[in-house]
Amino acid sequence: MEQKPKLTFGDINFKNLEQFKVITQKTLPVTYSENFYYKILTYTDFSALGYYNDIAVGAITARIEDKDGKKTAYIMTFGVLDAYRRFGFGTQLLNELINRIRSHQEIRTIYLHMWVSNEIGFQFYCKHGFEKTTYKKNYYTDIDPPHCYILTKRLYPDVDPPIPYTEEDAEKEQEIAQQ
Amino acid sequence: MKAAQNQLNAKQSNEFKSIMRLLEAKDYKKGLKNSEKLLEQVPDNQEVVSLKAIFMYYNDEHEAGLSLAQQAVFKNLASDFCWHIYGLIQKEEKNYIQAVKCFIQAINKGEENLQLIRDTANLSIHIRDFEGNSQLRHKLLNSKSGMIVNWVGFIVSQHLIGDYKSAFNAIKLTEEIIKKDYQNPIKKVEINEFKLYQIQLAIEAKELQRAKQYINEFKNDISDQVSYYELQYELYIRLGENRNAIESVKQLLQLQPQNWKYYEMLQKVDPQVDLTIYDNTLVQGRLLAQQSGESFKNSFSLFIDPFFQKSLPSLFKEIKHLYFDPYKIEIMQKAFEYYLNKNSMQQLWALMLLSQHYYQIKDYTISLDFINKAIQHTTTIPELYLIKAKVLNKMQKFQEAYEIANKARLLDLSDRYLNNQTIKYALQANMIYLSQELLNLFLKDDSNPYDLQMIWFELNIGKVLLRLNYLGPALQQFNLIFKYFQEQYDDQLDFYQYSLRRFTLRSLLQMINAMDKRYDSKYFIQSAGLMIQALERLKSKIQEQGRLEQKKLTPKEKKMLAKQQQKEQEEKKLKEQFSIEGHIFSKEIQKKYDLSGEQLLSQLKTSEDINKMQNRFAQVLIHTNFKNKEVNFQAFKQLVSLYINQQRPLLCAKLLNKLRCNQTEQNQILNHKYQLLLIQFLNQYQGVLQPCIKEYQQDLIQFDSQFWDCVQIRSQLDLTIKRHCESIIKGIRFEENLESDDLEFLKEYPLAKTNNPYFVFDPNIEWQNQQIKEYLEKQQTQPM
Numbered sequence: 021m022e023q024k025p026k027l028t029f030g031d032i033n034f035k036n037l038e039q040f041k042v043i044t045q046k047t048l049p050v051t052y053s054e055n056f057y058y059k060i061l062t063y064t065d066f067s068a069l070g071y072y073n074d075i076a077v078g079a080i081t082a083r084i085e086d087k088d089g090k091k092t093a094y095i096m097t098f099g100v101l102d103a104y105r106r107f108g109f110g111t112q113l114l115n116e117l118i119n120r121i122r123s124h125q126e127i128r129t130i131y132l133h134m135w136v137s138n139e140i141g142f143q144f145y146c147k148h149g150f151e152k153t154t155y156k157k158n159y160y161t162d163i164d165p166p167h168c169y170i171l172t173k174r175l176y177p178d179v180d181p182p183i184p185y186t187e188e189d190a191e192k193e194q195e196i197a198q199q
Numbered sequence: 200m201k202a203a204q205n206q207l208n209a210k211q212s213n214e215f216k217s218i219m220r221l222l223e224a225k226d227y228k229k230g231l232k233n234s235e236k237l238l239e240q241v242p243d244n245q246e247v248v249s250l251k252a253i254f255m256y257y258n259d260e261h262e263a264g265l266s267l268a269q270q271a272v273f274k275n276l277a278s279d280f281c282w283h284i285y286g287l288i289q290k291e292e293k294n295y296i297q298a299v300k301c302f303i304q305a306i307n308k309g310e311e312n313l314q315l316i317r318d319t320a321n322l323s324i325h326i327r328d329f330e331g332n333s334q335l336r337h338k339l340l341n342s343k344s345g346m347i348v349n350w351v352g353f354i355v356s357q358h359l360i361g362d363y364k365s366a367f368n369a370i371k372l373t374e375e376i377i378k379k380d381y382q383n384p385i386k387k388v389e390i391n392e393f394k395l396y397q398i399q400l401a402i403e404a405k406e407l408q409r410a411k412q413y414i415n416e417f418k419n420d421i422s423d424q425v426s427y428y429e430l431q432y433e434l435y436i437r438l439g440e441n442r443n444a445i446e447s448v449k450q451l452l453q454l455q456p457q458n459w460k461y462y463e464m465l466q467k468v469d470p471q472v473d474l475t476i477y478d479n480t481l482v483q484g485r486l487l488a489q490q491s492g493e494s495f496k497n498s499f500s501l502f503i504d505p506f507f508q509k510s511l512p513s514l515f516k517e518i519k520h521l522y523f524d525p526y527k528i529e530i531m532q533k534a535f536e537y538y539l540n541k542n543s544m545q546q547l548w549a550l551m552l553l554s555q556h557y558y559q560i561k562d563y564t565i566s567l568d569f570i571n572k573a574i575q576h577t578t579t580i581p582e583l584y585l586i587k588a589k590v591l592n593k594m595q596k597f598q599e600a601y602e603i604a605n606k607a608r609l610l611d612l613s614d615r616y617l618n619n620q621t622i623k624y625a626l627q628a629n630m631i632y633l634s635q636e637l638l639n640l641f642l643k644d645d646s647n648p649y650d651l652q653m654i655w656f657e658l659n660i661g662k663v664l665l666r667l668n669y670l671g672p673a674l675q676q677f678n679l680i681f682k683y684f685q686e687q688y689d690d691q692l693d694f695y696q697y698s699l700r701r702f703t704l705r706s707l708l709q710m711i712n713a714m715d716k717r718y719d720s721k722y723f724i725q726s727a728g729l730m731i732q733a734l735e736r737l738k739s740k741i742q743e744q745g746r747l748e749q750k751k752l753t754p755k756e757k758k759m760l761a762k763q764q765q766k767e768q769e770e771k772k773l774k775e776q777f778s779i780e781g782h783i784f785s786k787e788i789q790k791k792y793d794l795s796g797e798q799l800l801s802q803l804k805t806s807e808d809i810n811k812m813q814n815r816f817a818q819v820l821i822h823t824n825f826k827n828k829e830v831n832f833q834a835f836k837q838l839v840s841l842y843i844n845q846q847r848p849l850l851c852a853k854l855l856n857k858l859r860c861n862q863t864e865q866n867q868i869l870n871h872k873y874q875l876l877l878i879q880f881l882n883q884y885q886g887v888l889q890p891c892i893k894e895y896q897q898d899l900i901q902f903d904s905q906f907w908d909c910v911q912i913r914s915q916l917d918l919t920i921k922r923h924c925e926s927i928i929k930g931i932r933f934e935e936n937l938e939s940d941d942l943e944f945l946k947e948y949p950l951a952k953t954n955n956p957y958f959v960f961d962p963n964i965e966w967q968n969q970q971i972k973e974y975l976e977k978q979q980t981q982p983m
Contacts, residue, residue, distance in 0.1 A: 038609040042578040073510045073544065076579040103543045103576045 027070040027112045032060060032079065039069060039076045047078075047099025049135070049163055066093060066120055070100070070113045077104040080113045084127065093121050095132035114148055121175065128180055131172040136165055149173045153183045158191040206244055211237065218250055227257040245275035249284040256288050264288060272301075279309025293689065295326050303331070311342060320352065321695040324711070329359040347376060347385075351699045355707065363404035370397060387422065389702040394420045396704040398430050402437065410434050425454055426705075432464060444468040457481055484517040487527075496530050500537075507538055507545045512582060514548070515555045522559050532556055547576050551583060558590055566590045581607040581617055588624055597628040598966055605970075608637075615641050626659040629666060630967050633974060634659075635783040647784050649792045652683045654722045658729075665729060670737050671796030677730035678799055679792060681816065684723055688714055718823045721830050727820040728834025731813050731841060737800075738809045813841055821853060828861040832870060835861065839873045843880045848888050851877050852895045868917050871906050872924055878902060879927060899928055 032040045041057050060067060060081055067081035078100035082093050095117070100109045121127050131153070134141050154170035174180050207215060214237050221230035231254035238247050248271040256264030268285040275281050286301030302319040306312070320335035333356035340349045350373040357366040377385050385393075394417040401410035414431055421427045428450045435444035445468050451461045456479060465472055474482050483502055490498055499518075506514040521527045535556060538549035550573035557566035570587045577583070584607035591600035601624040608614075608621040618641055625634040638648060638656065648656045661676030691714055698707035717723070747760060784794070793799060803809050817838055825831055835857050842850045855877045862870045881895045903924055912918060926933040 035612040036610070038606075039579050039611075042610070046578050075577060077577070101577060101579070103547070107543075 025072055025107050025109075027072055027078075027109055027116075029068040029113075029116050030071055030076075031064055032067050032069055032081070033064070034061060036069065036076070037061065040079050040081075043069075043076065043079045043099060043101060044097050046101055048097060050160070051162065060096075063096075066117060068113065068116055070109055070116075072104060072107075072109065077101050078109050078113050080117050082117055082121075082130070084124075090129075091124070091127045093117075093127055093130045095130060098132070110144060111148070118175070128176060129172050129174055129183075131170055133159060133168045134171050135160065135163065136167045136169060142169075142171075145171050145173075149177070151183070153185060155185075155187045157187075157189040206241065211240060215247065215250075222250070222253065225257075227254050230254040231258055245271040246278055246280045248274075249278075249281045253284050253288060256291065261292075265292065277308060279305040282308065283315065290322070295322055299323050299326060299328065299331065306335075306338075313339065313342060317696065320356075321692065324359075324695050325689075325692055327711075327715075329356065332356045333360050333362075345376070347373060347380070347383075348696075348700050350376065351702065351704070355699065355704055358400060358403075363400065363406070366400060367404075367406075367409075370400075385702075390420050391422045392702040392705065395423060395426050395430065396702070398434075399705060402430065402434055407434065407438055411438070425451065428454070436468065441468045452477075459485060480517060485520070487518065488521055488524075491524075491526065495527060496534075499527075499530060500534055503534060507541070507548055510544050510548065512548060512551065512580075515552060519559065528556075528560060543576075547573060550576060551586065554586055554590070558586070558593070561593075563590050563594050567594070579610065581610045581614070584610070585617070585620055588620070592624060592627060597624070600624045601628045601630070601970070622656070623659070626663055628967070629663050630970065631660060631663055632783065633967070633971050636971075636974065639783065647788050649679065649784075649788065649794075652686075654680055654683060654726075658722060658726050661726065661729060665733050668736070670733055670740065671800045672794060673796070674730065674733050674737070674803075675793050675796035675799050677726040677733065680722065680726040681730070684717055687717060718819050719825055721825050721827065724820065724823050724825050724830055724834045727816045727823075728837045730816050731820070731837040734803070734809050734813045735837070735840070737803060738806055741804075741806060741809070810845065814845075817841060821850065821857070828863050829866060831861040832858065832863070832866045836869070836873050839876055843876065846884075846886075848881060848884045848886065848892045851880055852892045855881075855895060867910060868912075868920050871903075871910075872920050872927070875899065875903060875924055875927055903928060 030036075037057060037060070040060065044052065044057075063081060063083045066083065068079065069076045070078040070080075080098045081096045083096060085092055085094050098110075098113070100113070118130070121130065130150075132145075132150075133156070134145065136155075150171040150173045152169045153172040155167070156170060157167050159168040160166040172183055174183070214233070218230055218233050218237065221227075221233065231251065234247060234251040234254055238244070238251055241247055249268055252264045252268035252271060254264075255267060258264075265288050268281075268288050272278075272281045272285045282301050282305035286298045286305060289295075289301055290298035299319060299322050302315060302322070306316055306319065316335055316339050320332050320339065323329075323332040323335060333353075336349070336353045336356040340353045343349055350369055354366050354369045354373065357363070357369065394413070398410055398413045398417065401407070401413055411434060414434060418427075428447045432444050432447035432451070435441070435447060445465065448461055448465045448468065451458075452465070455461060456477070459481060462474060462477070462482060462485070466474070474486055483498075487495065487498060487502060503514060503518070505511075518531065521531065532553070535549050535552045538545045539553075540546075541549070550569050554566045554569035554573060557563070557569060567587070567590050570583060570590060574580075574583050574587065584603050588600045588604035588607070591597075591603060601621070604617075604621040604624040608617045611617060618637060622634045622637050625637060634656075638653075642648075642651075657676045657680055661673050661680075664670075664673035664676065691710060694710060695707070698704060698710075747756070789795065803812060820834060821838065823831075823834075835854060838850075838854055839858075842854055855874060858870055858874050858877070878895065878897060879899055881892050882897075882899060884892065907921065912921065923933050
């Protein structure tokens with residue numbers, strides 16, 4: 021590998037949804053419902069499959085949300101197959117997403133949920149300008165420990181103010197919601 | 200079409216003409232009415248009777264129309280009109296030989312009708328009556344010698360009867376007419392074809408000097424370079440001018456460097472040639488076969504390395520031909536293993552190639568292991584799943600094979616190849632309904648496999664139905680395939696005249712040749728064999744039924760009968776539930792193609808009917824030959840009991856020869872058994888034909904023992920067959936306790952587990968239901 025291997029990007033559509041599905045199942049510890057996968061097809065603007073040598077090796081999906089009246093991008097899934105790690109494919113996928121989001125000036129931040137024990141993931145996101153902004157307890161139901169961080173990247177840190185660090189508890193929120 | 204109309208007055212004559220116009224306009228209803236009216240006035244005019252006959256025929260009264268037309272001919276033998284009509288109906292009935300006879304009568308008795316003569320000439324090519332064709336073409340040429348197409352037709356007709364001298368003379372005159380005819384200049388492609396045809400004709404006529412002259416003269420007229428140099432090569436070979444032949448083939452190699460045939464042609468004329476100078480994958484891959492030892496090892500590594508560097512997964516097909524040599528196999532395995540420790544991509548291809556490698560040497564367990572690792576490594580490549588499905592299929596795990604192939608399909612729903620492969624495995628796992636659904640995904644609206652004559656699909660559906668013992672529908676599938684082959688032959692009718700007009704004479708000859716050999720095809724041989732087998736089962740079912748009906752039933756038998764009826768009820772329910780007969784297609788299509796086989800079965804009520812049908816297939820099958828001996832053997836073995844039961848010694852002798860010619864290491868033991876049966880029959884035969892088969896009569900015991908002396912018994916199945924052979928020689932019934940789970944055994948004896956011809960049961964049915972459910976759920980959630 022003298023040259024740095026390059027990814028090409030493709031849409032996720034109905035015809036290749038299964039590709040996305042097997043990548044997600046192989047790379048993420050969470051089990052998603054069938055329904056989730058079909059929903060992905062409605063967020064195609066900010067989703068991409070990454071191809072290396074015509075082989076799908078990774079995928080990133082995101083959607084746009086309203087948070088306190090501001091638009092923000094939320095990364096739903098992001099993963100590269102084990103055998104293709106350490107080639108810089110993750111960075112290429114993330115950059116592809118960031119580029120797409122930058123063409124929408126109103127979107128100022130990107131955020132995601134990350135499992136607390138995901139050390140490697142944290143290093144990766146740190147390198148790309150993400151910060152821990154929230155510690156969320158009891159977010160997951162099927163992995164242990166069930167807590168997560170919310171990592172946020174400010175796309176325009178020179179202009180936008182820093183985001184304060186908070187702590188939340190998903191269980192308590194739910195209780196409140198139920199009451 | 201002109202009628203004599205002698206006995207008609209002016210008014211009637213006009214009416215006759217207007218009815219003729221109705222015939223041309225295809226208004227058959229009105230035509231029938233009017234012709235009946237006219238017939239009331241002139242009841243004895245046979246030409247009017249003929250008219251009525253053809254209208255009856257076109258109004259779906261086929262038999263009545265045909266016999267009325269025949270009567271009219273016999274009552275007025277001198278009328279060309281009556282003969283013409285009778286011929287038309289015969290042609291419509293596809294009795295082409297009869298039709299030609301009628302038309303020739305009409306031509307000889309009547310005025311000159313060029314259209315009729317031309318049609319008859321084409322029909323006579325269709326029935327391969329080349330002599331008759333040449334006479335008719337001569338006639339056409341005499342009446343209209345200014346038309347080039349008549350000349351071309353004449354040339355070909357002379358060619359077909361081997362009168363090359365006339366053909367060349369006619370060509371010379373034709374060329375002159377073409378030159379003079381400024382108004383209708385002949386196109387460049389047409390000149391190209393005509394010149395190529397002339398060269399080919401000269402070579403075929405063994406007029407090699409003439410051919411050589413043509414080759415030089417026509418060079419600038421010919422745009423089809425490949426055909427030109429191929430003919431040139433052939434000519435030089437025949438002339439023994441190898442040096443020139445080398446030049447021809449080098450031209451071909453420049454045009455098509457990826458065509459291995461040309462390299463072989465080069466080697467043939469120049470055995471010393473050094474092919475290594477051709478630096479392409481094809482040649483380098485092929486040349487590996489000739490190397491050995493250390494040099495092979497090095498060359499092989501050099502050959503495969505670029506594939507690994509560039510990550511091209513198609514390597515295996517380039518080296519598959521090297522698997523004949525155990526030494527090479529070992530080297531190749533080591534070479535692949537080397538890449539297991541390399542980078543990620545190379546690891547993947549090494550895993551895949553090793554799986555293909557072990558598949559090729561039939562070590563399926565290890566092959567499966569490697570492909571699983573490859574899939575684990577990269578889960579997104581459909582090809583890997585297909586390899587896995589192939590391995591599982593060989594391991595007789597048909598259900599799993601389907602599931603895996605389906606995964607490949609899901610990975611890329613727009614890939615037709617993946618879809619077809621999935622269908623293939625679905626049918627291996629007996630899933631008719633699902634395979635139809637899958638097939639539909641890639642068919643255009645309102646289309647179906649029967650309109651499209653998808654023989655591979657029909658054949659495999661037929662196999663499933665036969666496995667499940669649904670005889671009617673199964674028979675109909677094979678019957679349809681036979682029909683397709685007949686239709687294919689008749690499709691030629693559109694092309695004879697077309698080819699003459701367009702100068703595509705080489706294609707015409709090629710088509711005639713290919714159609715004459717059409718039954719030498721894998722699909723026909725397979726389906727004919729299966730048809731005969733299915734009919735055999737139907738026969739035993741009918742005989743069993745007959746036995747039960749004749750006898751007064753004891754309570755025990757009554758119980759059995761009740762059980763049987765219950766089984767049939769269950770079968771019916773099952774059919775409805777699983778749409779075994781293919782209800783995914785509309786009622787009209789089911790009826791049109793008789794998918795339930797009801798119509799076919801209604802013609803097969805007695806053993807004699809079935810014998811007749813079997814003979815129809817056997818007659819064709821016995822003369823066929825396909826390049827794959829295994830395919831041949833599987834079909835021919837079905838003929839053994841058929842011919843023995845029918846006491847046909849000459850056919851048995853012919854069949855014996857056929858079996859011997861198709862003996863392979865794989866089938867030799869089974870083949871021996873069938874040969875034994877045939878020899879036994881021939882030995883016992885006492886009839887009038889005995890002198891003719893004398894050379895086939897031999898000492899059975901010696902023949903058998905000699906065979907077993909030089910063959911290795913490898914499996915339980917081999918042993919069973921050997922015991923069967925012993926029982927044949929001793930003349931005792933073969934009562935094997937059929938408890939073997941050996942699938943090979945079950946394949947050989949499809950009814951092994953039961954003697955009940957009503958046996959219908961598919962052990963996969965629950966699993967199938969699950970698959971169908973999953974498929975339908977997926978389809979419903981599709982966002983459209």
